[in-house]
Amino acid sequence: MELRSVAVLGGGPGGLYFARLMKLRRPECAVTLYEQSPPSATFGFGVGLATATQRRLAEADPASLREVVARAWSHEMSMSVDDVTVALPADDLIAIGRAELLEVLRAQAIAAGVDIRYGGRVAVDDLDADVVVAADGVNSATRERFATEFGARVEQHDGLYLWCGTDFALPRAVFRAETGEHGTFVAHAYPYRRDRSTFLVETDPETWRRAGFDATTAATPPERSDDASLGYLSTLFADTLRGSGLVGNRTRWLRFRTVTCARWHHGTTVLLGDAASTAHYSIGSGTKLAMESGIALVEALDTGTDVESALAAFESARRPAVEHLQDIARRSMLWWDDFPRRLDMPVEQLLIAYMTRAGKVSLGQFARQAPAVVAAGLGQYAGAPVERVPEDAVSWVLDRPLTTAGRSWPTRVVPRGELVGSDRVAVLDAGRTRQTALAAFDAGERLRRTGRSVGVRVPRGLRDLAADALAGGRVDLVEWV
Ligand SMILES: Cc1cc2nc3c(=O)[nH]c(=O)nc-3n(C[C@H](O)[C@H](O)[C@H](O)COP(=O)(O)OP(=O)(O)OC[C@H]3O[C@@H](n4cnc5c(N)ncnc54)[C@H](O)[C@@H]3O)c2cc1C
CATH class of the missing domain: 3.50.50.60 (FAD/NAD(P)-binding domain)
Known part of the structure; x- marks a missing residue:
């Protein structure tokens, strides 16, 4: 043409x-x-470009x-919860x-x-x-x-984020949660220049309001940054920031x-x-x-x-x-919206949950990338230390015993017909596809937080996905259908 x-x-x-x-x-x-x-x-700070891109x-x-x-600037990744920081190798990020x-x-x-x-x-x-x-x-x-x-359809989400930066390069990308008097703020930060890092902070609407950021947002003109929020967050994340302040560039709280x-x-x-x-x-x-x-x-x-x-x-x-x-x-x-509610999980297991959160990276792939982290996370999942990632990690995860809701199960895979709902055990159906199964695991994770154990009926063909969900603490038991 x-x-x-x-x-x-x-x-x-x-x-x-x-x-x-x-x-x-x-x-x-x-x-x-x-x-x-x-x-x-231009607005914004650094953007990441992964290897495949x-x-x-x-x-x-x-x-x-x-x-x-x-x-560009290359970096590794890490996650920090409380005093524990775990580094992840990431090639060419x-x-x-x-x-x-x-x-x-x-x-x-x-x-x-x-x-x-x-x-x-x-x-x-x-x-x-x-x-x-x-x-x-x-x-x-x-x-x-x-x-x-x-x-066209535009859906605005409830959570709030603020895109700002630091005036030094963090040693690596970091996910860090900080809980202050108003609630929890989570930072995703990564270096992108010798003297700059992106520092992206998100929080829920209740925490945002309690901290008075609805008022500071309304008072910030479009061409200015919300300095009150930047000051508050600089104090809250002082450890990560090594005492340096956050910098803005027409920075304000937004909803994605x-x-x-x-x-x-x-x-x-x-x-x-x-x-x-x-x-x-x-x-x-x-x-x-x-x-x-x-x-x-x-x-x-x-x-x-x-x-x-x-x-x-x-x-x-x-x-x-x-x-x-x-x-x-x-x-x-x-997953990130719910992140503050997962902070009681040990950090290595949290990393397994993070990496497998969207069904894009499997436990096996993550284990090849970061064997020591995955071994530690599997130990936390099983309740006993694990020296190295088992060769067939999926079967190993499925075969772990569990005592929950007043009952002991020899493996996480329950014999057909034995997964019965009660006020202590919720039972969900994963449907037939990866998409429906991932949605069921999301729902299972939310139910677990109400104190119930969660069993999911899953097609056997999705056993890899089921192992990811078990190891990441999203569900407790599975039954093959
Ligand atoms: C907090 C945050 C973090 C992000 N992090 C990442 C990341 O790590 N990696 C990543 O890949 N992406 C990231 N992104 C997303 C990324 O910034 C955008 O997806 C990307 O910029 C989209 O590119 P675009 O060319 O489609 O649009 P834009 O970059 O938005 O460009 C649109 C351009 O059009 C111009 N324009 C608009 N209307 C008119 C008009 N009527 N006349 C003339 N010009 C006009 C604007 O001025 C603008 O320059 C992030 C986004 C946010 C909000």
């Missing part, structure tokens, strides 16, 4: 990366990108990835400041021949091009303009919004990145989603026979991966 002009609305990572790849693939096509903010103004970006455009990696990432992508787009126009909001109706790519972010006015046509669209394109306009779909920040994937969608869109436009069928092909190629990630992100969000 002949493409004479492509207009891109939005100069975030999705828009810039798409624009560069499009121009590289079709040098004869005029690619114009419109961004409302000047290059120097780097691989995909390297395949699509090795030159820009090289520049990104050169400006990097983070880069949002400002640096945009700088690299901007320079690369210009080098490829993209015409970038800064200043002033542009509306989709003002643009005249063969294809209009709306990469205008989570607040996309394009999505709002054609909300019915796109079948999950965006989904039944259709990503309407006529010759297509949504890209956060405008089309968001994934909760706890899986650190929004930038990756936007950039990987850019790769797929270029491929579809380059090989399509007409715009309409190319956009349809883009959507059907990309939607399964995006929806899969959104599903993982939703589970991860629920």
Whole structure:
């Protein structure tokens, strides 16, 4: 198909990366990108790019990835609860400041021949091009303009988060919970520059109100940071911060919004990145989603026979991966919402629960990555020390005995028909699929907190998933169906 002009609305990572790849693939096509903010103004701190993402970006455009990696900072991960910190090896996990990432992508787009126009909001109706790519972010006015046509849905969640930073590099990524007089705050923090770390804090609405942050949020103008909250959190997280204060950049408490669209394109306009779909920040994937969608869109436009069928092909190629990630992100969000209630769990077992929380990483995979952590966590699960991870960890987990609700079970797998509900044991049905089973384990974990033991009827084919849920303290017993 002949493409004479492509207009891109939005100069975030999705828009810039798409624009560069499009121009590289079709040098004869005029690619114009419109961004409302000047290059120097950007929100946020560092964003993480996992190994698999780097691989995909390297395949699509090795030159820009090289520049990104050169400006990024690599780190390991750890989790801290009370005085215990457990480090996790993580190969090639990097983070880069949002400002640096945009700088690299901007320079690369210009080098490829993209015409970038800064200043002033542009509306989709003002643009005249063969294809209009709306990469205008989570607040996309394009999505709002054609909300019915796109079948757009925006769900705002209750929990609150605040994206700020530190003026030094933490030694590694850290998850840390601190409970003060108003409740629990959880930090996800990671270094992204020699002198900077992202420090993201989340809490529940009750704690937020008790601490008076509803009032400080209302009193903070959009161009300022909520200094009262930053001061409070700097004191609460003083140990992690080594006495240094938190820094803001138009930092305020926000509620995460999950965006989904039944259709990503309407006529010759297509949504890209956060405008089309968001994934909760706890899986650190929004930038990756936007950039990987850019790769797929270029491929579809380059090989399509007409715009309409190319956009349809883009959507059907990309939607399964995006929806899969959104599903993982939703589970991860629920897990973090409940995090303060898990703080009585030993930290290694908590790490097993964390890594297997969304069904993306199995116990076996995690054991290969961090055998010492998993051995310690399995010991906590079984109530007796474990020297090394058993060769067949899944069978080992299923075979552990348990005494609960006034009864002793020789293994965690209950003989068929013996799992009977009572006021001390709740019984749930896992359904037939991984998705329904994960939802049942989520429900089981919540029920366990009411003091009941939880048994779940699970298809035998999902025994790996059942072992993850048992070892992560989400359920007590399973019965094969
Ligand atoms: C707290 C937090 C932590 C995060 N951490 C990570 C992480 O670790 N890893 C990760 O991959 N992602 C992370 N993300 C997500 C990531 O920031 C976004 O998903 C990503 O920026 C989406 O890219 P985008 O190009 O779709 O949109 P955006 O980056 O939002 O860019 C949209 C651009 O469009 C411009 N624009 C909007 N409307 C107009 C208009 N009418 N005219 C002209 N310009 C316009 C905006 O100014 C903006 O520059 C995080 C997000 C949050 C909130």
